[in-house]
Amino acid sequence: MRERLQALLDAGRDDALLRFGLGNACLQAGDPAAAATHLAAATQHDLDYSAAWKLLGKALLTLGRDADAEAAWRAGLDAAARRGDVQSSKEMMVFLRRIERGRHSKP
Numbered sequence: 236m237r238e239r240l241q242a243l244l245d246a247g248r249d250d251a252l253l254r255f256g257l258g259n260a261c262l263q264a265g266d267p268a269a270a271a272t273h274l275a276a277a278t279q280h281d282l283d284y285s286a287a288w289k290l291l292g293k294a295l296l297t298l299g300r301d302a303d304a305e306a307a308w309r310a311g312l313d314a315a316a317r318r319g320d321v322q323s324s325k326e327m328m329v330f331l332r333r334i335e336r337g338r339h340s341k342p
Contacts, residue, residue: 236260251280255287262290267297278310285315285323292330305334 237260243253258273274291277284288311295304308327315324 237264249276249280251277251284251287254280255284255290258287258290258294262294262297267294270294271298278307278314282310283314283318285311285318285320285327287311288314289323289327289330292327296330296334301334301337305331 240257240260254273254277258270258277261270271294274287274294277287288307292304292307295307308331311327312324
């Protein structure tokens, strides 16, 4: 799947859905750095793509970039509110609470 999506990108297609799919495939393949690159591009193509913001945060968190993940999820909450995406909003709120709890539990 990742290879097919990459071939589409290499052939000149570049849009939010393709970048989201490619980012998701990279994340599932254990390549969070590539996932973050593609998911960030997806959010630039469509600032209201709340699912892309959600996965971008996950990729960044996997990379140990907690502050960037938090920023992505906060942007995703705004996008979800604009789009009326209640489910993504709920999920990102859970992720943000986990980061907050982790911040308070560190010595």
